[in-house]
Amino acid sequence: MNELREIAGKLLADGDVRVIIGWEHARRGARPVFITQPDEADKLIFDRRCVHNLATYLNPRRDQVSELGKIGLVIKGCDAKAVAGLLREAQMDRTDVVLIGVKCGGVLEENELPEALALTPDNVAPRCYGCDNREPTLVDFLVGESQPEPPRPIMTIDERVAALEGQPLEERWAFWTEQFSKCVRCYACRQVCPLCVCERCVVDKTQPQWIEASSHPRGNFSWNVTRAIHLAGRCVDCGECERFCPVGIPLTLVNRKLQHIVGERFGYKVSDDPESPAPIGDYRLDDQQEFIK
């Protein structure tokens, strides 16, 4: 923690960055904080409650953040993948940001806790299990000590996806249409996503209107399919969409399934290497096509 505060304070004092975006301790747990004064760097914390993907503040839709000046960003491994995604798609320059990576041993599912509880199968964020990037490489500084692997949750996301896949088509249809029917079209999933970068989202277009805007099962289905497809091969599995969803749609299952698809079909795995091309937008001459007549 001291290392993190020292680096952040020095970056601000030297004028290398104008703002550090990290986490602080607040009454209801950890929350994001913007620090502009070197002597405020002591507010910074990193613990298992720091679930937020702060890379979303680099999203070009948030130009009110980039207007503050050069950013220093504290990132976990999953957040680093999101930064890599923005770099890969030329949404920002590597020189726009100083990245302070933290070594991560998994986070809690719930961030609004007075203290950072030890991780157990009950309280660990399921996405952390099997994480391959707990010590990010896309960083300017890497702080903290190596952490043990997070525990296995009671039911892993892969197991939940497999359980769904084991059901007949009608059951899956019934499950997903019911889940999507809950959607109130608040678009929190889109707003919080670091990789939903469109200046004008297709769902907001009215002439022609591709996706029905009111909240009913048909428009909701269309919206949720479109959101998912637009993130295929781009989603970094930070879980923020599901965490922000006010009605509890299991978006993580959707995202994980798409990761399986791009993995099995195109041999792609999302990483924090901005040089590796994203699977959609790239192609191979010998891509699988057994389903095409």
Place this chain on the structure above:
Amino acid sequence: MTDDTLTGGAKAAADGEFQPRITAFVCNWCTYTGADLAGTSRLHMASNVRIIRLPCTGRIDPLFVIKAFERGADGVIVSGCHPADCHYTSGNYHARRRFTVFHDFMAFLGVDPRRVTFSWVSASEGAKWREVVDEAVANVRACGPFDEYRALAPDVAGTIAGASAAAALEEVS
């Protein structure tokens, strides 16, 4: 005219069989020309397919397929130039990736994969187009009407436009 002289959709209609509505999104350069060839060659095929011509399969967004289902299609065909034949060099390769994702993902959501047919049909393959159409129609017919999707539609009477339409209908009847 007896039933023996009827083929494809006309025969099925005479039998009172379910007539699926199928929307085909095809590229201008290969499949549309191939379908045109099928027509000028007077090949008989099922008449359930409405074709929408687009410049390239690369222009076909998965959202088009969703929209077709919303508008009442029971099945969809997406077809374009064979790999290495794209008029724009790589449009079909990009489409192939996108539709690979879409194909697998829709199955995960519980949409019968038989409802969406993907094919490569070149400008000279009028006969193949017929095969694709007949097979797609048979597949969608086996699935039956896409009532599950229609059931997602908003309650028409509950909307203002729906209410005034219902009132207008009552006046007429």
